[in-house]
Amino acid sequence: MAYVVTDKCIRCKFMDCVAVCPVDCFYEGENMLVIKPDECIDCGVCEPECPAAAISADSDPAAAPWIALNAEYAALWPNIAEKKEPPADAAQWMNVDGKFESAFSPAPAEA
């Protein structure tokens, strides 16, 4: 079992999750984060911290479409261990539908 970042993270990228993760299992893309499933210890501390409610346990139906994406991009993107400044327009991207189709970027975060 692991936790999964969903499309709700896209363009919000608050990173409150990173600040509380005991094992640093978050990986950073240009406009969202993902969790590396075999590093996650399933502690669940990140889930309530996200202002966009973007994190779910992989047993939750909401997580199902995003499980493969997290595994795939966690292998490609750089690790993130410290919370950074979220994008200036993060709040405006909360509760927006269709963010994956319109806004997902496969690019890793800039170094």
Add this chain to the structure above:
Amino acid sequence: MSNLNTETVLEVRHWTDRLFSFTATRDSAFRFKSGQFTMIGLDVNEKPLLRAYSLACAPHEEQLEFFSIKVPDGPLTSRLQMLKPGDPILVGRRPTGTLLLDNLKPGKRLYLLATGTGLAPFVSIAKDPEAYERFEHIILVHGCREVAELAYGEQVVADLKAHDFLGEYAQAQLLHYPTVTREPFRNRGRVTDLMESGQLFADLGLPDLDAEHDRVMLCGSPQMIADTKALLETRDFVEGAGNRPETYVVEKAFAER
């Protein structure tokens, strides 16, 4: 992981054939809040084998304290249970967790609901003067299957009430409600059933659960958490977090799967 301190085990105490607690040295730079957990473990085949363990010690204490179950064939606990004073133990430098006093709004009563080893973070909170300053009563509810599993909690509460500094707070404000499901005991039944029926509150002489004045922390098995969350949510409790204090917080007791 490079974020580890090597500490030394000080005392080990076995409470039943499946439960034990131990203390260890604490690095002077290691800081934490009551209710948090950190990664601890041992080098196994030259690699750190780590698991999340709640800190049962209080932030002002000089030693670290942990409470553990022995998981049959568990790769870590099968080794941890052999620990002796003087043995090394790895302790993660980044404590974290959801069971923080800061994650709750102010209130009158703080209910700490634990099953099994989920008691550990609440031992820390019950030793924290901050808890007694923020709440009129701290109610430590510990549900286990058998009476022998309650022993660690019983000792903690007895020690607290006799403590030089915390004793006054604990005697006036700490209520302890142990309960078992499988044996005769003065309190009998599952924590959620006892709350649902009102028995728990009646036994303690407290008003029934009320989201306006009560705050709750849960730590137990996935089943206990699911049942208790459902009960709380029907009574209008809302889950809190670091950036959004509310009326209840949850953490899984990691060993209880």
